[in-house]
Amino acid sequence: MRKLKLVLLLLTVLMVLIQIYHMTITSQSTSQRVQKSTNHMHMHLKYMHINKPDSRMHTGTEGDQSKQRYLVYNCDGKSGQCGGFFDQLKGVMVGYLISQLTDRVFLIEMTSTPCKLSSYLSPNKVAWNKTIPKNVLSKLTTSRQNFVDSVTFYKGVATYDFQKLFKEDVIYFRANFDYIDNLKLNVNYKSKLKWMENRTKDGIYQKIFHDLFKISDKIQLILDDFQERALPRATKNKSLVCAHIRMGRNPTIPGDSNVISTTEDVKNGLRFLHQNVCKISKNRSHSCANDTSTGSNFYNHVKVFVSTDSYDVLETVRQEFKMEFVENKGVIVHVEQGRQHENICEGFEKLVSDFLILTKCDVLLLSKSGLSRMASYIRGGSNGLYCNIKNKGVQKCEVEKLKSLYKVKG
Template sequence: MAFKKPVCQFIVVVSIFFLLVAWHQYTANKQYTVTTSSKHNQKLIDETRQKQKKNLSLMEQKLLQLNNKTKYVIFHCVGRSLCGGWGDRQHGIISVYLMALTMGRRFGIIISRPCDISKYLQPNKVNWKIDSKELHGLKSRYLNLVDGNKYISSLQSADLETLYPEDVLYVSTNRIYFYALKKNARYKEQLLWASQKSYGNIFAKVMNLLFRFSDLLQAKFDKFFEVNIPKTNMHLVCAQIRIGKNPSVPGDSQRNSMSDVQNVWNFLSKYNNTSKYKIFVTTDSKEVQDIASKKFSSQFMYTSGEIIHVDRLRKGVKDTCDALRKILMDQYILTKCDTLLVSRSGFGENALLMREKENNIFHFKNGKVTRINIEKFFPGWEKTWL
């Protein structure tokens, strides 16, 4: 028994030793495992962060690419190319704006014939001014569609983005595309807001969205009414008289004769109460303006400036920019008239569309003055512009 006791003690000591060694090894392994796991996790975290940064960078790059790939549809009237009179151009501007909406592109206006339009008209709720630097290096295409009636019917089914993949599409037109684009099933969603509206409603709405007076023109406009109609109870009677070919616009076609204009004078003579009525006349003829001034001297109003047709300038015009100012100002004055007579011309008829009042409207055509109902006057346009 004395022999067994030392052996047992030895076994216990050895066992404890191996237990201590085993524990030390376990602890070391655990620490290594935890450290390795921690390093591995950190590596995963770092890799994830790098991927996120990379993905963010890719997103930023894509956004940059999208910005670089912004596409444009621009109403274009520059140089010597014919664009039509101001009334025609207004229809063209509306048409190109609708094209931009259907194509999901940014809309712009560049008019420098006969003068930079932005001198007198500024963007209102839609920014149509485009810096030329934005367009530098972009692929472009020019469409000269002035008087292009055959093109209109194609818009009822055309895929415009496929037809015109270029980054910048410059369009010159004086035609109404509203009815054709509205019939194109491809653009039903884009033009849903316009589907139940008349062209007259769309014209007035878009003109208001696009344009406001520059400070210069607004000041002249306000001054005109302040000086000429100081009393708020005055009734403003207006006549837009288009003669056509005459010394002021020798390049135009004949519209009315001077003898026809006598019917306009007879019409205006009904408003001879100087305490109640003011008479404003805008015309394409200096001779007509002078006659009106003599006939209605105490009531007569007009804006100063040379008379021109913006697309058919005669030689010797001293200040084309001021002449454009007169055209723009005259049309907006027509929209404020209590009684309005217009000739068969886009300039005058567009004033009807922009005018808030629908009563007391008269039309001068083929030498005759007739009262018209605006609701019945314009619906026939759909047959014309399809």
């Protein structure tokens, strides 16, 4: 009897131990499943966060807005000139850099025309199209700083302490030169500008441009259409030979301040285009009758694009290149001079799309123009880059030396 009780007791203990063991295993398994589920959820959230459209965009408007400071590139058409669009773009870019150096929120206000910048170039990593709420703005100190054509400011960016120069909460800022070279010299911001040290000028401009902008859907449709007409996917070994021919004051834009190119300069530019079409074609086992004519047997391999501020030049290009020429149609306007033009926004659309096409050219001929230089910077590098110099003809040029070559500050 005592033996039987002992056996029953041992069996009971064994059953309890088995139950405890199963509970432990189940608990561990559940814990592992929960951990795996949690890890998967974190990965999923991280993935969703990365791909959320605005997740990487710096708005600068979080938190207490009354304690934030702002630098606003402003072109309102009321307080003096801003320059052409690419003068304005240079002002935007240096304004953005100064906002970073001074820990300010950067915004853009271009209201001199009814054309909304974000319709052509949308915000990318910086939400520059936000506005300061009126109830917040009313409590902040403001200042307007117009440095258009200011040589003093152009030189001063090499030494300025911008915190002392700009003391108010909101700085409405305007400028129009190329300040990059001088800004790189500023020892007050050596640490914050360290990213510029080993970058070329075109590399710096590319970074700023892509921080601020991405191509809008409207402009992308224009570029896609141009791409299909100029360099269709089915065509191999294709090249795009381009020129920007800026005339300055001419019948199309009679209000422009200066004559930039002469008739002889235009002839030099067209001759250059002909020569390059022939040269590229010969390299692809075709022949060219001479260096000043082209034939339809080349048009599948070489296309010509010309951006210009003159309808007369445009018509000449149409006649001379015929099958080789691919046109980006639209209205020609000067953004500063043509504010009241009934088709100003159509002109703005053509201007921006022309510029972006120029950044993709295999061979690019420049004029003395902010559009030309900015296109070459965003295009990057000096390979296939040429400059048409007034009364001196066409010469090979380097992207780092364009300012000195054209004797400009912008």
